[in-house]
Amino acid sequence: MKKIGFLSFGHWSNHPAYNARTASDTLLQSIDLAVAAEEIGLDGAYFRVHHFAAQLASPFPLLSAIGAKTSRIEIGTGVIDMRYENPLYMVEDAGAADLISEGRLQLGISRGSPEQVIDGWRYFGYEPAEGETDADMGRRKALEFLERLKGEGFAQPNPYPMFPNPPGLLRLEPHSEGLRERIWWGAASNATAVWAAENGMHLQSSTLKYDESGKPFHVQQAEQIRLYKEAWKKAGHEREPRVSVSRSIFALVTDQDRYYFGQESNRTDKIGMIEQDKRAIFGRSYAAEPDQLIKELAQDEAIQEADTILLTIPNTLGVDYNVHVLSSILEHVAPGLGWR
Numbered sequence: 190m191k192k193i194g195f196l197s198f199g200h201w202s203n204h205p206a207y208n209a210r211t212a213s214d215t216l217l218q219s220i221d222l223a224v225a226a227e228e229i230g231l232d233g234a235y236f237r238v239h240h241f242a243a244q245l246a247s248p249f250p251l252l253s254a255i256g257a258k259t260s261r262i263e264i265g266t267g268v269i270d271m272r273y274e275n276p277l278y279m280v281e282d283a284g285a286a287d288l289i290s291e292g293r294l295q296l297g298i299s300r301g302s303p304e305q306v307i308d309g310w311r312y313f314g315y316e317p318a319e320g321e322t323d324a325d326m327g328r329r330k331a332l333e334f335l336e337r338l339k340g341e342g343f344a345q346p347n348p349y350p351m352f353p354n355p356p357g358l359l360r361l362e363p364h365s366e367g368l369r370e371r372i373w374w375g376a377a378s379n380a381t382a383v384w385a386a387e388n389g390m391h392l393q394s395s396t397l398k399y400d401e402s403g404k405p406f407h408v409q410q411a412e413q414i415r416l417y418k419e420a421w422k423k424a425g426h427e428r429e430p431r432v433s434v435s436r437s438i439f440a441l442v443t444d445q446d447r448y449y450f451g452q453e454s455n456r457t458d459k460i461g462m463i464e465q466d467k468r469a470i471f472g473r474s475y476a477a478e479p480d481q482l483i484k485e486l487a488q489d490e491a492i493q494e495a496d497t498i499l500l501t502i503p504n505t506l507g508v509d510y511n512v513h514v515l516s517s518i519l520e521h522v523a524p525g526l527g528w529r
Contacts, residue, residue, distance in 0.1 A: 191528040194233020195226060195515055196267050196435055196499040199245030208507030212243070216251060218508050223255040225512045227262040230519060233295065235265045235499055240273060240313075241305040249282040256290025263295045267393055267435065267499060268375035270301030271327040272310040276334040280361045283338070287365035294368060297393045298334070299375035300327030303464060328384075331374070335388065337361055338369040370428060377469070382413045386420035391431040394491065396472040396501070397463065406458045406472040410434060410491035418494075433497035436489075437474040440482055440517040449506070450476040479521035486526055498528070 197219060201209040209215045223234035234255060236245050245251065248266050255264050264286075269279075287294040301323070306312070310323065317326040337343070342358030374385035375393040379401055385392055394410050402409055414432050421430045439450040453476035463469040475485055486492060500518060502511045523529040 191495070191523075192232040192263070192497040193519065193523060193528060194231060194235050194263065194265075194433075194497065194499050195222070195511070196235045196237065196501045197222070197245070197504045198237045198239075198501070200505050201243050202505070204505075207505040208510075209505045215245065215504065218504065219245070219251055220254050220258060221508045222502075222504075222511055223262060223264070224258050225508060226515060227259045229512065229516050231262065231515055233263040233265060233497070233499065234259075235267045235295075235297070238266055238269045239305070240270070240309050249286045252294065253286045253289045256286060256293060259290075259293075262293065264290055264293050265295035265373070266297045267395070267433075268297040268299040268373075270304070270310075271298050271330040271334070272301045272315065272323055273313050274330055274334070276330045277337055277361060279334055280337045281363070283368060284361070284363045284365040287368045287371075288363055292365065292367060294365075295371050295373060295391075296368075297373040297375050298331055298390075299377075299393075300324045300331070300381075302377070332388065335369060335372060335390070338372070340364040340366065340369075373431070373433070376413065376417070377463075379413050379416050382417040383420040386417045386430065387424050389424070389426050391433075392417045393433050393435075393499075394495075395435045396437065397469050399463075400460060400468045400470040406470045407489045407491045409470065410472070411494050414491060414494040431497060432495045433499050434491050434495040435499040435501055436472070436492070437476075437501045438482065438486070438518060438522070439474070439476040439514060440479045440521050441477060442479065442517050442521060443513075445510075446514075446517070449503070450474075479517075479525070482522050483525040486522070 199215050201211055201215040203210045209218055226234055236248060238248050240246050252264050317323055340360050342360045344359045346354040346359050373391040373393045376382040376385055378399045382392055398410060441447050453474045456473045458473050459471040461469055475482060
């Protein structure tokens with residue numbers, strides 16, 4: 190059994206082939222899709238966060254709206270770039286969204302990936318400290334976020350407050366109990382996966398990672414997950430870790446499916462440079478008739494290691510078609526793989 194969710198990049202463009210032509214379209218359709226996904230039995234609704242792009246950026250209004258209109262589905266991100274964040278303000282936003290959803294938030298965070306502009310976090314008013322890289326800054330902010338999510342007091346109260354204070358140091362409000370244990374780290378390397386485990390975060394591994402061995406993508410990703418699980422056990426955490434992997438998977442059951450994704454059927458892993466000095470491997474897409482899809486996915490070692498599958502969706506094709514894409518996986522593929 191595996192949890193199955195969708196992951197939306199939240200694109201929009203004023204293009205005649207798109208059903209999401211404006212930011213408003215994408216936001217409202219994201220809410221509608223999450224509601225529909227819950228109705229068909231999906232387990233999670235996750236959203237990418239990108240700045241300076243015609244894509245979803247500020248996640249908490251969207252997550253709160255979905256939380257208010259659903260009752261069961263997990264709601265999350267994959268991932269929030271911590272280089273851009275004020276960790277304390279983020280604690281307040283995340284706490285409010287989690288309370289609205291009654292404890293269903295699953296927040297994926299990371300140090301970030303290459304963005305649309307050069308050092309975009311500088312425009313948000315952030316600079317690495319002396320001797321830090323931007324990646325170091327992202328990880329430092331992540332640790333501060335985790336610390337403040339515990340709900341422990343740390344701020345000296347004003348002796349003459351507008352309203353009476355409780356005794357002792359003050360914490361950030363609203364506090365949502367348990368949210369600290371539902372934070373995920375998006376890791377592109379084996380080392381950061383181990384770091385995530387040591388710091389008690391669940392693991393998100395996407396459709397790309399640093400190429401650290403030259404092996405096929407799914408094999409490298411499976412090795413990363415096993416290292417993460419070993420580090421988690423060594424750290425002595427009392428709760429169970431969770432691991433998600435993202436995949437582009439399309440069951441070709443209609444002529445429309447074959448028109449959109451039939452050309453994906455022979456895709457293979459790709460190698461590229463995600464940063465100037467970072468060679469990355471990008472996992473293949475899966476698109477085939479259901480029986481063939483089941484055979485191919487059964488050979489994916491990383492999927493076998495994960496407890497959660499996030500299906501990347503073509504959000505610009507609209508809510509109805511994406512419900513069809515997700516329903517096809519639930520009906521024709523998941524049972525054959527033992528996911529359901």
